Amino acid sequence: MVLIFAETWNGAFKKSTFEAVQYGAACADAQGSTAVAVVFGPCTPPVESLGAYGASKVIHLHGSDRFEPSAFAQALADLAKELQASQIIVSGTANGKSLAGVLAATSGAAAVSNVTALPSSYSPLTVERSAFSSKGIEQCTSTASCTVLVLIPNALGLKPSSDARAAFEDRNISLAPKSHVGEAHVASGKIPLPEAERVVSAGRGMKAPENWNLVEELAAVLNAGTACSKPVSDIGWRPHSEHVGQTGIQINPQLYIAIGISGAIQHLAGVSGSKTIVVINNDPEAPFFKAADYGIVGDAFDVLPRLTAALKAHLS
Amino acid sequence: MKILVCISHVPDTTAKINFTAGGAALDPNGVQFVINPYDEFGLTKALHLKEKHGGQVTVITFGDATVEATLRKALAIGADDAVRLDGVPTDPMQVAGELAAYAKDQGFDLIICGQESIDYNGGIVPGALAALMNLPFVNACIGLEVDGSNAQLLREIDGGKEQISAALPIVIGGKKGLVEESELRIPNMRGIMTARTKPLAVTPLSGSAALTAASGFTKPAAKAAVQLIDSSNLDELVRRLHEEAKVI
Ligand SMILES: Cc1cc2nc3c(=O)[nH]c(=O)nc-3n(C[C@H](O)[C@H](O)[C@H](O)COP(=O)(O)OP(=O)(O)OC[C@H]3O[C@@H](n4cnc5c(N)ncnc54)[C@H](O)[C@@H]3O)c2cc1C
Ligand SMILES: Nc1ncnc2c1ncn2[C@@H]1O[C@H](COP(=O)(O)O)[C@@H](O)[C@H]1O
Numbered sequence: 001m002v003l004i005f006a007e008t009w010n011g012a013f014k015k016s017t018f019e020a021v022q023y024g025a026a027c028a029d030a031q032g033s034t035a036v037a038v039v040f041g042p043c044t045p046p047v048e049s050l051g052a053y054g055a056s057k058v059i060h061l062h063g064s065d066r067f068e069p070s071a072f073a074q075a076l077a078d079l080a081k082e083l084q085a086s087q088i089i090v091s092g093t094a095n096g097k098s099l100a101g102v103l104a105a106t107s108g109a110a111a112v113s114n115v116t117a118l119p120s121s122y123s124p125l126t127v128e129r130s131a132f133s134s135k136g137i138e139q140c141t142s143t144a145s146c147t148v149l150v151l152i153p154n155a156l157g158l159k160p161s162s163d164a165r166a167a168f169e170d171r172n173i174s175l176a177p178k179s180h181v182g183e184a185h186v187a188s189g190k191i192p193l194p195e196a197e198r199v200v201s202a203g204r205g206m207k208a209p210e211n212w213n214l215v216e217e218l219a220a221v222l223n224a225g226t227a228c229s230k231p232v233s234d235i236g237w238r239p240h241s242e243h244v245g246q247t248g249i250q251i252n253p254q255l256y257i258a259i260g261i262s263g264a265i266q267h268l269a270g271v272s273g274s275k276t277i278v279v280i281n282n283d284p285e286a287p288f289f290k291a292a293d294y295g296i297v298g299d300a301f302d303v304l305p306r307l308t309a310a311l312k313a314h315l316s
Numbered sequence: 317m318k319i320l321v322c323i324s325h326v327p328d329t330t331a332k333i334n335f336t337a338g339g340a341a342l343d344p345n346g347v348q349f350v351i352n353p354y355d356e357f358g359l360t361k362a363l364h365l366k367e368k369h370g371g372q373v374t375v376i377t378f379g380d381a382t383v384e385a386t387l388r389k390a391l392a393i394g395a396d397d398a399v400r401l402d403g404v405p406t407d408p409m410q411v412a413g414e415l416a417a418y419a420k421d422q423g424f425d426l427i428i429c430g431q432e433s434i435d436y437n438g439g440i441v442p443g444a445l446a447a448l449m450n451l452p453f454v455n456a457c458i459g460l461e462v463d464g465s466n467a468q469l470l471r472e473i474d475g476g477k478e479q480i481s482a483a484l485p486i487v488i489g490g491k492k493g494l495v496e497e498s499e500l501r502i503p504n505m506r507g508i509m510t511a512r513t514k515p516l517a518v519t520p521l522s523g524s525a526a527l528t529a530a531s532g533f534t535k536p537a538a539k540a541a542v543q544l545i546d547s548s549n550l551d552e553l554v555r556r557l558h559e560e561a562k563v564i
Pocket of ligand 1: 228230231243244248266270281300301
């Protein structure tokens with residue numbers, strides 16, 4: 001069977017969770033087995049709603065609250081053993097990435113991260129993954145009886161859900177965290193970058209932090225997350241949590257709009273998985289144009305307000 | 317404090333990545349290898365902790381003789397001694413197994429890894445190492461202070477950060493924020509000279525099994541040429557994003 005870590009965020013499912021469930025269900029289908037999702041702690045939507053993405057059963061674990069990698073890994077490893085999981089599916093969110101290695105070692109499983117497609121074979125398990133900061137694609141084969149697959153969020157696309165309901169089971173467990181998780185600070189109202197389907201990003205070409213209202217207005221119309229190049233977060237114009245690239249966050253949105261960013265290789269390393277890239281730069285020679293789908297040669301301060309207005313008109 | 321910094325030896329961030337004929341493996345020709353950038357933040361943090369609390373900083377890499385240049389650089393930056401686990405790593409669980417086999421009786425208070433290595437971008441080794449050693453694990457660690465036998469940490473989470481405390485020893489997967497970029501150290505002449513005489517032990521493997529193998533590499537399909545749209549005609553961009561790209 002296929003076990004899925006169905007992550008919740010503030011008591012609700014994340015989009016990446018639906019992707020993981022859908023992926024696990026497709027793996028289970030291909031092997032003629034079942035997909036079982038595991039939910040930890042309080043959850044507002046009914047857990048059986050994960051049936052809409054193909055889970056045949058949901059195990060809801062009570063007695064666990066905040067994410068802690070060792071504790072969650074132990075609970076999942078126990079279930080994987082009990083149910084004889086052949087794959088464990090985890091989405092590569094911040095929590096998913098913290099969990100994956102601990103879970104693999106705790107359950108004696110192999111681990112394959114940065115997975116971008118369904119397995120091409122199940123015996124032995126062979127799956128495509130991204131490597132070398134999206135500069136290479138690796139076919140990876142696992143020889144273990146159980147493999148943890150860590151998916152790149154947004155890479156697989158979500159199919160429309162059905163109204164199917166999954167069977168569910170409540171279990172009380174006691175977890176043994178190895179660290180104490182304290183206060184969290186999350187920027188309110190912001191779309192977490194790895195999950196954002198659209199991202200508006202800007203670089204040093206914006207000249208000064210007070211000009212970011214232009215970037216934020218464009219992002220607001222698109223319901224997009226905001227990101228920035230590394231120098232922009234280094235000089236403190238934007239928070240470090242917005243820094244994308246090789247040494248920042250890696251993202252794979254449907255739409256990436258890069259404004260006043262030159263397109264250095266380390267920047268591209270974090271964003272080249274984007275489906276469609278739009279580059280706005282006043283230098284026609286900016287290297288980013290080579291990696292773009294659509295390009296506008298122009299001054300950001302002139303283009304942005306007009307683009308925001310044009311999009312607003314289109315979307316209304 | 318006894319600190320172990322796990323270092324992976326990776327192609328420089330600007331390296332052009334090519335694969336050998338048939339896509340069997342990375343072609344190292346013309347590729348400059350460096351300390352994994354995430355590990356460089358970790359190494360600098362380890363040196364800060366040593367300066368504050370005293371102790372010893374050991375760097376370790378699982379790799380063949382070619383990784384020794386990277387270990388010597390870490391010694392030149394300030395690590396006290398280096399260990400090379402002699403072999404060619406092929407799988408993250410094997411790497412974690414070998415690191416754990418080495419570290420288990422050494423009494424490290426802190427094991428610092430990077431959150432991922434920028435070559436295969438696995439991000440698996442640190443958590444697996446923590447679990448194999450039965451130690452607490454904090455990933456995407458952007459802040460770390462030690463007081464006595466406890467550590468206060470900051471972890472980056474989606475859209476924010478959270479505070480964590482744990483009793484030493486612990487394993488972290490670190491990144492920028494542990495120290496700032498301006499604090500990274502470049503080896504100076506004296507560092508390079510003394511690095512030559514610092515111990516670099518070559519240790520045989522313990523026999524941890526690899527559970528995965530790469531069966532081939534390809535490069536992503538090249539992008540089609542950019543479509544330039546006149547900046548006076550932004551409605552055209554909107555139309556194409558809607559009709560062609562179908563992203564709005
Ligand atoms: C080890 C290492 C890791 C790195 N990791 C990252 C990373 O993760 N992420 C990252 O982003 N960078 C990273 N970098 C830095 C990277 O090499 C570049 O220096 C950086 O991306 C450049 O940022 P930028 O494009 O904002 O600035 P610049 O290179 O200064 O480019 C500014 C651009 O704005 C354009 N511009 C100027 N004015 C306007 C205007 N009015 N309207 C429109 N366009 C305008 C210019 O033509 C130019 O193309 C890394 C570097 C190293 C060495
Ligand atoms: N061959 C290796 N030798 C020593 N440490 C390693 C090795 N590979 C990975 N690591 C450590 O594990 C971290 C994450 O690597 P990875 O899981 O391969 O992405 C790196 O930043 C290193 O700290």
